[in-house]
Amino acid sequence: MTQAAARHFDLLPPLSLYIHIPWCIKKCPYCDFNSHAAPDTIPEALYIDALIRDLNAELPHVWGRRLSSIFIGGGTPSLFSAQSFDRLLSHVHAVLPCKADMEITLEANPGTFEQNKFRDYRQAGINRLSIGVQSFNDQYLQALGRVHDGQQAMRAVEMADLAGFDNFNLDLMYALPAQSTADVVNDLSTALSLGPTHLSQYQLTIEANTFFHSHRPQQLPDNDLIWEMQDQSQHILSQYHFSQYEVSAYAKIGKQSQHNLNYWQFGDYLGIGAGAHGKISRADNQQIYRVSKLKQPKAYMQHAGSAAAINQQTDLAYEHIDFEFMLNALRLKEGFASELYQQRTGQPLSEIKQKLELAVSKGLLQIDQQTIKPTDHGFLFLNDLLLIFLND
Numbered sequence: 316m317t318q319a320a321a322r323h324f325d326l327l328p329p330l331s332l333y334i335h336i337p338w339c340i341k342k343c344p345y346c347d348f349n350s351h352a353a354p355d356t357i358p359e360a361l362y363i364d365a366l367i368r369d370l371n372a373e374l375p376h377v378w379g380r381r382l383s384s385i386f387i388g389g390g391t392p393s394l395f396s397a398q399s400f401d402r403l404l405s406h407v408h409a410v411l412p413c414k415a416d417m418e419i420t421l422e423a424n425p426g427t428f429e430q431n432k433f434r435d436y437r438q439a440g441i442n443r444l445s446i447g448v449q450s451f452n453d454q455y456l457q458a459l460g461r462v463h464d465g466q467q468a469m470r471a472v473e474m475a476d477l478a479g480f481d482n483f484n485l486d487l488m489y490a491l492p493a494q495s496t497a498d499v500v501n502d503l504s505t506a507l508s509l510g511p512t513h514l515s516q517y518q519l520t521i522e523a524n525t526f527f528h529s530h531r532p533q534q535l536p537d538n539d540l541i542w543e544m545q546d547q548s549q550h551i552l553s554q555y556h557f558s559q560y561e562v563s564a565y566a567k568i569g570k571q572s573q574h575n576l577n578y579w580q581f582g583d584y585l586g587i588g589a590g591a592h593g594k595i596s597r598a599d600n601q602q603i604y605r606v607s608k609l610k611q612p613k614a615y616m617q618h619a620g621s622a623a624a625i626n627q628q629t630d631l632a633y634e635h636i637d638f639e640f641m642l643n644a645l646r647l648k649e650g651f652a653s654e655l656y657q658q659r660t661g662q663p664l665s666e667i668k669q670k671l672e673l674a675v676s677k678g679l680l681q682i683d684q685q686t687i688k689p690t691d692h693g694f695l696f697l698n699d700l701l702l703i704f705l706n707d
Contacts, residue, residue, distance in 0.1 A: 322601045322633060322661035328582040329383045331574050332407065334366060335588030336392040337612045340426075343460045347524045349590030349610050350390045361616055363399045367406050368620030369587040369608065374410060376595050377585065381412040384574035385419045387441075393423035397435030404440050418443055418573040420484075425471035426463035433478035443572075444475050444483040445515075451505045452498060455491050465505075472509040482570060484513035489548070490541045491519050492533045499544045500551065507555045512570035516548060517563050562646045562697065579643045580651060581659040589615035590626075601661060603631040636660045637667045638704040645700060650688020667704070674703045 338353040385407065387400065404419070420443040421436060436444075450456050451465040463471075475483055485506045489499045506514060518541065521533055536544070549559065557565040561579060564572065577584065586593035590610040596603045606628045609615040618624040631639055640660050644651045656664045664671075671687070674680035679693030679700040693700045 322603075322636075324596060324598060324601060324661045325658060327380065327596050327598055328580075328659055329577050330377060330380045331384045331386070331577045331582060331584040332370075332382055332411075333574075333584050333586045333588075333591055333593070334385065334387045334392075334403070335586070335591040336362075336387065336389040336395060337589040337610075337615075338394055339389065339391045339424075340394070340462050341460070345459060345519060345521070348390070351612060353391075353394060357394060358616065359395055359399050362612070363403050365616040365619035366403055366587050369624065370407065370410065370585070372620045372624075373585050373587065373593070376597065377411070377583075379412075380583075381414055382407070382417060383414045383582075384417055384577060386574040387419075387421045388445075389422055391424050392421050393432070393436075397432060397439045400436065400441065401439035416442075420445055420572070420574060422447065423471070423475075424461075424463065425468040433474050433480070437479045442480075442482065444480050445486065446471055446475065446483060447486045448472075448506065449486060449488045450491070450502050452502060455494060455498070458492060459488070469505070469509065472511075476510070482512050484515055484572065485509070485511045487514065487516045488519050489516060489544050490536050492535060494536060494544075496540065496543050496547055500547055503548055503551055507551070507557075513564070513566045513572060514552070514557060515564050559648055561648065562694075576647075579647050580655060581640050581643050596659075596661075603636070603661075605629050605631065633662065636662060637670065638701070641704045642701060645689055645693075645697060648688070648694060650686050653682075653685060653687055656687075670703050674700055677703075679703070 335349065337349055337351050338357055339350045341352050342350055385404070392400075400421070407413070419441050421441045422445045424447045433444075446468075448468045448471075449459055449461055451468055453464050456464060472483070472485070487502055487506055489502070491498075503514075503516070519533075519535065521535070535541075552559070552565050556567060558568070559565050560571050561575070564575065566572070583595050584593055585595070586606070586608065588608065589612045590608060592605065592607045594603065594605050607626045608624050609618060609626050615624060637660070640656060644655070653664060656662075656667075671680065671682065674693070675682060677699075678690055679696065681688060681690050689697065689700060
């Protein structure tokens, strides 16, 4: 049976747009994202031109579909002016139907903006910020290679508030070399005192394509200490009425990241920009495909809008779609509605009945008539749960 014959979508998923800005002031030693140290003069206008061409080339794949969210990530998008984003977002609104009052998020790093810039971002239509604080402790910021200090981080949040942003995320990292649980608690308490609506708390991991891995190996805290850091953090977050809704994400009621929820619920997203990734479901041939763009900014700008800008495009095989779906959806603490599986994969839930039953028998998954979600044990040992869906 062919994939096209086997798969059937009753309706297409929600559609989001991811926009990648590839430059930073400098490359952080732990970062494995597609980011590059900025040249003395960033070709900002030329890059916006390239993004517009890139988006225009994607339009035939999503005719008639409405955008539900936009996320501008990087890199350090706050290196760009509000005028550039205003031009880009105006084009997005001109060529795609957009959900009223949709979430438009910009990633910003302390030290790369001033208060007037924040106001201009807000006037350009950006209504949510994600501020890359990582820590308020200067010792750890220096160890992480960050270009800001703790005071600049606090000032950035104050400026965001003065500029009218009432919905913002703070990124924090923990399990840093030589970090204690008290240090983690201090960072978290400082962050919460600044009034965020959303908080992302990531454990530092040393990825292969990073300076830390290749040139400066790090001694990270042991598992018992990491568990203590997590336990203390979750206790504090619950006191501030933040609920964990995803592995690394906590939010106040109604303030979950709509863009990220679309990722975890196996929604569709266009990806434009150097190194950007996208996932699109197509009704015409009942296929789901992933696409990525060229990573190097210069090559991307040269080819944006043409087939030459595509780094890789792959169709998701029917026999692997259950793992692809679960890899995302089981990151959600409350799991997913049972009917979502058929809606997003185009295959009936009955096709993975044996895998579901095995996960339940191992105490990793719980299922009722409406919902499938990890047990508390399954959420803690998510890799073990996902392996069930990886294996045939």
